[in-house]
Amino acid sequence: MKHLLSTRDLSAASALRLLDVAEEMSAVGEREIKKLPALRGRTVVNLFFEDSTRTRISFEAAAKRLSADVINFVAKGSSVSKGESLKDTAQTLEAMSADAVVIRHPASGAPARLAASDWIDAAVINAGDGTHEHPTQALLDAFTLRRHWARIGGNASPGTTLAGMKVLIVGDVLHSRVARSNVWLLTTLGAEVLLAGPPTLMPVGVGAWPCTVFYDLDVAIAQRPDAVMMLRLQAERMNAAFFPSTREYSRRWGFDDGRLALLDIMGLDDTVIMHPGPMNRGLEISAAAADSPRSTILAQVRNGVSVRMAALYLLLSGDTHDDDQHDDEPQDDAQRDEPDDNEPHEPLHPLPIPEGRTR
């Protein structure tokens, strides 16, 4: 794997390896010194063409915990409106010897374009592109779900898949890169994915996706999902005739107190509620749901750093540039060679995983 552009192209083996390495990274975060020397001397550029403080600081924390040098390049708005093209920006970063570029861009496909071009040699990590994908968000969601699934199954998280798990994703699927990345990744990992939302916010062509679509949230909840992931409703959709009013949206597709109670009534004691943040409390999710013990929202944020550490580590450590087709078996990352680093450093070895972190 040279780049991380989408989860659609991620094999189950590569995805599991990423999640397993993320477990090790998570253990690092439990130490007194939360830092590994793995990427010392490497340069990671956070190239953000769109506001996203959360994702940017998550990547920044991840890179710093791996001892990489971090450059934040925040260019709000499109590159063209700034007058400099993506190509020129990329070539500038190339001239600065960036080893990895973490890119957030409002145009779908911009990271793929960067990776395929000869503008820059660096590894490219997609930190969200338009309405296409947000692979590290899906990986952190999968990581969070896997810990939960392993815990209630009485298993250890590493090596576990999501087989048998039922995940319901609710809201504006049409414009959601989080939904797309999750549909591909969660199904690759063995989960069954259900989608619910207004028909106007489901893409034409969703019928070809490996999931079931519901227009009625309560019918979807009646399928007894193990997790309900609420998508953020973007402000710009609210006045574009996708639905009559935010109140009607909230009544039909919001996770409100009534639906929170419904989970209890249905005896779905282990069903968790997820949200990629930032939330519109009272719109797609009620405050009670967001703050309930079922909510994994803060765990998702915490796990984001571990997953992004794993992605940076695997892309930059030099020994994983083999392609996915070689990865028929998930490797035991704990036994893998160290990154190709001249300096002696602390080995990356497995540490005990704390229990019950998702609840």
Add this chain to the structure above:
Amino acid sequence: MTDMNHAANPDPSTEYLITGASILGKTTADLLLRDGRIAAVGDSAAAQASPSAVTIDAAGLVALPGMVDLHTHLREPGREDAETVETGSRAAALGGFTAIHAMANSSPVADTAGVVEQVHSLGLASGWVDVRPVGAVTVGLGGERLAELGAMAESRANVRVFSDDGICVHDPVLMRRALEYVKAFDGVIAQHAQEPRLTEGAQMNEGDVSAVLGLAGWPAVAEESIIARDVLLAQHVGSRLHVCHVSTAGSVEIIRWAKARGIDVTAEVTPHHLLLTEDLVRSYDPVYKVNPPLRTSGDVQALREALADGTIDVVGTDHAPHPSEHKDCEWAQAAMGMTGLETALSVVQHAMVETGLLDWEGFARVTSVTPARIGRLHDQGRELAAGEPANLILVDPAARWTVDPAAMATKGRNSPFRDLELPGSVRATFYAGHATVLDGALATPRQNAPVQEVLAWKK
């Protein structure tokens, strides 16, 4: 800048004796070209040739009427960095064209007699093909009021085709009036069928692929609904309608229905819509970004069948050169359009002739005879017979070549056929009896009468 070509111009009275050409892929015969006309066909050609005639051995080559493009973007005036009349018409000659229609979306827009005469004069000065300006339907392509269609029709450019191409004439009243008005001078409205509200921000065909790629969809219905409206308007007011770059199977059905009802509608398909599908967009490479967008393989098949059965009348290239910076960027920011003049013959041979859907006579019908009739070009798209104007090409159908955009005569490097191996090569192009292309390479432009005048004010 272009004077060197004119300096190298040979005696315009050069005679060409073409021996052993396969006429429309049927009978083999000699052709004698003299004084801008086909002087003789058959055994008498050699006998009538003067001793100074240049003999071209055309054994194995197919002789066809010069291709006529109803849909070319030459970018001049305004975007001479993208293309000029000179470079675009060179590309056209190399591609086997003897006439091209220059779309009106230049800057300034070709919406007055002055601009269409300028483009026409630049074409005459270049001398590689007959450059026929298309006039805008509405002032500034603004879609609000009619441009001076009559003035353009009566100008020296003698405009017959009117189009706001790139933008749909979406106001139904304005479209009705335009259709009616051009009846006064036998004009035709060439519609870019795209319902604007249904395609706001549209990036690619709406369907399975757009759903995965997260690119805003351009639904087939946005094209089909306008075509349906326009054929009914054309029927109501008894006018002639031409539909540009038809791209969907549903559009084909509507046009087939309209023709069955006797509505005077003609339709065009581009070479790229006959070959390429939306799956190429998965690369996010903007060289595949075009309007209307690449569609599905089912659409491609329907378009091929429609071109074969006459539902679609003509191939139009929609040649749309762009400077590299307009394609060397993110998909959403990239310009729409593809070059096509130098690949049209090969793509149509590949998609239509080698599949058995069209023979060379059919090829001539869709690339020359019918487009000339729609554009009212009386000296183009004619039979290859004695006495006819000598607008013809010699094609080697057995040739195979690999598309290299960097080697093209157009300024645009945005060919979606890059690195594809395609059949068929234009060996010679004769424009009014003058060889603009010989041995597959540019020869010399034809010297047209007002050349000196135009060259003077170009400086």
